[in-house]
Amino acid sequence: xxxxxxxxxxQGLATHLGLxxxxxxxxxxxxxxxxxxxxxxHVGYFHAGVLTTMADNACGFAxxxxxxxxQEVLSVEFKMSFLRPAAGMLARATGRVLKPGKTLSFCxxxxxxxxxxxxxxxxxxxxxTMMGVA
Amino acid sequence: xxxxxxxxxxQGLATHLGLxxxxxxxxxxxxxxxxxxxxxxHVGYFHAGVLTTMADNACGFAxxxxxxxxQEVLSVEFKMSFLRPAAGMLARATGRVLKPGKTLSFCxxxxxxxxxxxxxxxxxxxxxTMMGVA
Amino acid sequence: xxxxxxxxxxQGLATHLGLxxxxxxxxxxxxxxxxxxxxxxHVGYFHAGVLTTMADNACGFAxxxxxxxxQEVLSVEFKMSFLRPAAGMLARATGRVLKPGKTLSFCxxxxxxxxxxxxxxxxxxxxxTMMGVA
Amino acid sequence: xxxxxxxxxxQGLATHLGLxxxxxxxxxxxxxxxxxxxxxxHVGYFHAGVLTTMADNACGFAxxxxxxxxQEVLSVEFKMSFLRPAAGMLARATGRVLKPGKTLSFCxxxxxxxxxxxxxxxxxxxxxTMMGVA
Numbered sequence: 296x297x298x299x300x301x302x303x304x305x306q307g308l309a310t311h312l313g314l315x316x317x318x319x320x321x322x323x324x325x326x327x328x329x330x331x332x333x334x335x336x337h338v339g340y341f342h343a344g345v346l347t348t349m350a351d352n353a354c355g356f357a358x359x360x361x362x363x364x365x366q367e368v369l370s371v372e373f374k375m376s377f378l379r380p381a382a383g384m385l386a387r388a389t390g391r392v393l394k395p396g397k398t399l400s401f402c403x404x405x406x407x408x409x410x411x412x413x414x415x416x417x418x419x420x421x422x423x424t425m426m427g428v429a
Numbered sequence: 430x431x432x433x434x435x436x437x438x439x440q441g442l443a444t445h446l447g448l449x450x451x452x453x454x455x456x457x458x459x460x461x462x463x464x465x466x467x468x469x470x471h472v473g474y475f476h477a478g479v480l481t482t483m484a485d486n487a488c489g490f491a492x493x494x495x496x497x498x499x500q501e502v503l504s505v506e507f508k509m510s511f512l513r514p515a516a517g518m519l520a521r522a523t524g525r526v527l528k529p530g531k532t533l534s535f536c537x538x539x540x541x542x543x544x545x546x547x548x549x550x551x552x553x554x555x556x557x558t559m560m561g562v563a
Numbered sequence: 564x565x566x567x568x569x570x571x572x573x574q575g576l577a578t579h580l581g582l583x584x585x586x587x588x589x590x591x592x593x594x595x596x597x598x599x600x601x602x603x604x605h606v607g608y609f610h611a612g613v614l615t616t617m618a619d620n621a622c623g624f625a626x627x628x629x630x631x632x633x634q635e636v637l638s639v640e641f642k643m644s645f646l647r648p649a650a651g652m653l654a655r656a657t658g659r660v661l662k663p664g665k666t667l668s669f670c671x672x673x674x675x676x677x678x679x680x681x682x683x684x685x686x687x688x689x690x691x692t693m694m695g696v697a
Numbered sequence: 698x699x700x701x702x703x704x705x706x707x708q709g710l711a712t713h714l715g716l717x718x719x720x721x722x723x724x725x726x727x728x729x730x731x732x733x734x735x736x737x738x739h740v741g742y743f744h745a746g747v748l749t750t751m752a753d754n755a756c757g758f759a760x761x762x763x764x765x766x767x768q769e770v771l772s773v774e775f776k777m778s779f780l781r782p783a784a785g786m787l788a789r790a791t792g793r794v795l796k797p798g799k800t801l802s803f804c805x806x807x808x809x810x811x812x813x814x815x816x817x818x819x820x821x822x823x824x825x826t827m828m829g830v831a
Binding site: 570571573574575576578579580599600601602603604605606610611612613615616617619620635637638639640641642643644645648 | 704705707708709710712713714733734735736737738739740744745746747749750751753754769771772773774775776777778779782
């Protein structure tokens, strides 16, 4: 999974936000970030844009991990549903490939937040289409 | 639109990314950001997460501008389609309310990038559901 | 679950297409339809519109099963991804509630087709938002 | 646009529902259906599944009209938002191509209902991804 690690690290945004590639296996990827004031929306929770960036990353790198060497992954589209306010100490996006393909890969990601007692709550879920390009 | 300006400024993420509230009118909102290395995905373009954060903001604040005083706006869900690679000097998200409502507001946003010659290209489009809460 | 059965039967479209309410439990619903020429798209498979109608029903009635008596369920929005061509003898949509709520319920559905040997294949998946109204 | 007409007519579902191909031009397509009891959901309005089938058709055939001869169009995914109850005498889906492509075409459709006085109301809107296959 060195390719995934390299592509993850090449993202200016991931560094700027403090995202971590917590896990990378074929067809599976976990992205985490500890809470910080730079990640908030207007009432102080994790911003939908942060959770979406993480889920997009988790889906994209899960898809990339199954693509032939030399391909890059691009986001075609995604849909994100926000089930609960994202208040917590850490956010974690877990992405998986629902169906890999030569051109398109269908992926899903769940985003949980973890509170100070270690309890995980599902706060958002994504359905995404990723494309492999030469 | 002082309420929109205040809520926009209250977002830690918007400040951290360098987003600007370029325009705010009833049912309409424009968010801009100049290109920077901190906003990139792994091949150097604007990251999908940045474009989505901007479109989410543009939809959310367009919706908030039509809500009764005292309400906050939350993102229920959105879908984003990425039409073209987002290479340019500036990204601009333009949000509008398709249908305001007591509980739910349906919104849409287009995201353009502007190149060094001032040419605008549509790179992404969002369909979103926003909710007003007390 | 008599309420779900009654509301299912009240749909002119479900009868016209030949949909069956195969299972209904709290927060869970299964809709089936045997293949027929009246359900096809232009290359002879199950039409995306049929699969979507089934998934919408499966999500909506899963949500309704958790709502207070007297409420009706309306589809706020959904997103459907089509993973594979839907060729088979039977289509089955299985819906579940991801998060019930006083106003909004977030739901998901998977659609499988079953071939002549009884093998199931996942062909589509939905993420939906349902609303309870008085 | 004979190709679009031929592909439209090849759909068993379109005939079964009574859909009409009202207009077909390059990158543009209109589908209509008069109200009938066979098209209803459980409170007597047009069923979300009917509106979605129409919007999917309008997007798909708008995309097909710009594809090279010999290609078929498949729905990759779509998202549909339901803005208002769809009560009326006629439903009309108007699809357009936002961005055509060699592999993927991004499309949008608006669905209106027309009441007995001829007034049109926007009831739903779709964002879709279509794929051309040999």
